[in-house]
Amino acid sequence: MAHRRTARSVEPLCWCGSGYAFKRCHQPFARSGPGAALFLAGHPFPWALRPMPTSPRRKPPEGVAGPEYVHTGVPDSRPVPAIRTEDEIARLRTACHHAAELLAFVAALVRPGITTDELDSAAYDECARRRVYPSTLNYHGYAKSICTSVNEVICHGIPDSRPLKEGDIVNVDVTVYADGAHGDCSATLCVGDVNPVARRLVLSTLGCLQAGIAAVRPGRPLSDIGRAIEGLATRLGYSVVRQFVGHGIGPRFQTGLQVPHHYNARERLLMQPGMVFTVEPMINAGTYGAALWGDGWTAVTADLARSAQFEHTVLVTASGAEVLTANDLAPTGRRLSEP
Ligand SMILES: [Zn+2]
Numbered sequence: 001m002a003h004r005r006t007a008r009s010v011e012p013l014c015w016c017g018s019g020y021a022f023k024r025c026h027q028p029f030a031r032s033g034p035g036a037a038l039f040l041a042g043h044p045f046p047w048a049l050r051p052m053p054t055s056p057r058r059k060p061p062e063g064v065a066g067p068e069y070v071h072t073g074v075p076d077s078r079p080v081p082a083i084r085t086e087d088e089i090a091r092l093r094t095a096c097h098h099a100a101e102l103l104a105f106v107a108a109l110v111r112p113g114i115t116t117d118e119l120d121s122a123a124y125d126e127c128a129r130r131r132v133y134p135s136t137l138n139y140h141g142y143a144k145s146i147c148t149s150v151n152e153v154i155c156h157g158i159p160d161s162r163p164l165k166e167g168d169i170v171n172v173d174v175t176v177y178a179d180g181a182h183g184d185c186s187a188t189l190c191v192g193d194v195n196p197v198a199r200r201l202v203l204s205t206l207g208c209l210q211a212g213i214a215a216v217r218p219g220r221p222l223s224d225i226g227r228a229i230e231g232l233a234t235r236l237g238y239s240v241v242r243q244f245v246g247h248g249i250g251p252r253f254q255t256g257l258q259v260p261h262h263y264n265a266r267e268r269l270l271m272q273p274g275m276v277f278t279v280e281p282m283i284n285a286g287t288y289g290a291a292l293w294g295d296g297w298t299a300v301t302a303d304l305a306r307s308a309q310f311e312h313t314v315l316v317t318a319s320g321a322e323v324l325t326a327n328d329l330a331p332t333g334r335r336l337s338e339p
Contacts, residue, residue: 015237016305017198017285018047018151019167026286026303048304049150051293052160055117057143061128067177067253070133073141080248080255083274088181088250089315092276096183096313096324098132099176103185104327106146106174112166112192116148120159123174135175135182135253142297147173147186154282154290154299154307155244166192169202171309175253182253184278185325186311197285198306204236205283205308206330212261212279213332216271216314216321223267226260229281241282241307243290244299248277249313262288271316276324280311 014025025045060070069075084092106123124145127134134145142158149157149171150164157171164170173186188202208229215228230240240262248257260267261281286305293300301307310330315322323332 013195013197015197015285016303017169017195017201018045018306019195019198020047026305029303045304047151049153049162049300051295051298052162054143054158054160055121058124058137058145060137061124061131061133064128064131064133065180066133067135067182069140070138073138075139075253077256080250080252082248082255082257083272084250084276084315085274089274089276091179091181092183092250092313092315092324094179094183095132095176095181096185098130098178099174099183099185099313100325100327102126102130102174102176103172103187103325103329106172107187107189107329110164110170110172110189110191113163115161115163116150116157116159116170117161119148119172120144120146127176130178132176132178135177135184139253147171149173149307149309151306152301152304154241154284154301155309156297156299158295158297164191167194167198169194169198169306169308173309173311177253181251182249183325184249184253184280184311184313185327185330186280186309187327187329188308188310189329201238201283201285201306202308204233204238205281206310207236208233208240208261208281208283209279209310209312209330210332212281213312213314213321213323216279216316218271218273218316218318218320220271221267222259222269222271223264224271225279226267227263230262233281233283239284239286239288241284241288241290244282246278246280246311248275250276273316273318275316276313278311278313280309282307282309
């Protein structure tokens, strides 16, 4: 008589990436129909993230030239041209280089037990040491130097006192203001040993960033980027966040130019050499729907399934794209302009 395998060894993991068995996770909601998302947002999954206390806001680093909103919290929203000058591109290179190195610096600290507040504090100190300004600090009043988005947080997670746990995934998003320009990049990191369902989401999201950047080409519509990203994400069984998009960047943190990561045929603006913008797909294991926490920043998936993100600042060149924030955490194969 054959031995009956124990239930534990055959229970498939939930598609949401929590690492729990499907039966004990999203199965009860599989046939909830419309409205399930709303219901789930209020459902207390045992592992769902909760708002945690945060440390006090830090003052702008001393002796460091900051952007226009350092003291007011109100960024200049007047329209700016979409094409950057040679001088601005040189400044962007400096800022993006700092951003890429800051991201690598923070990523090296990620391990089980460290709080996201500690990561933020280390990022602030590193910015002060480099004499650059952490762009998110006081941007629309934001109180921290980086964003840390854990598990079901899509983006704009506020660093807090929750220690990272083995099996978490965390997106670290850094933006630096240096030499009169901003540089912006992020990567999703695995904390210790992460379950294979969530690991696949992270790797696939990096693939989506690479596909999006590979679609950057002068003379082509911006919608090519979203088409490439959404095409790949859909084939892999994931959804693409629509509420948050990439943005033009330069002397301003956000220039007004918007870069959707899903396909929108009406997005006909043509890419031109000298445009600089972020490509930062947020890819969800479940629905693309989002809910906002009461803090006004933290965006979580409506079904509490996991979400991952990678980001680069990209310059449109005469023949393609140049990744200005190139780093080993998010390799793209497009570090340099093609001749
Ligand atoms: Zn689940």
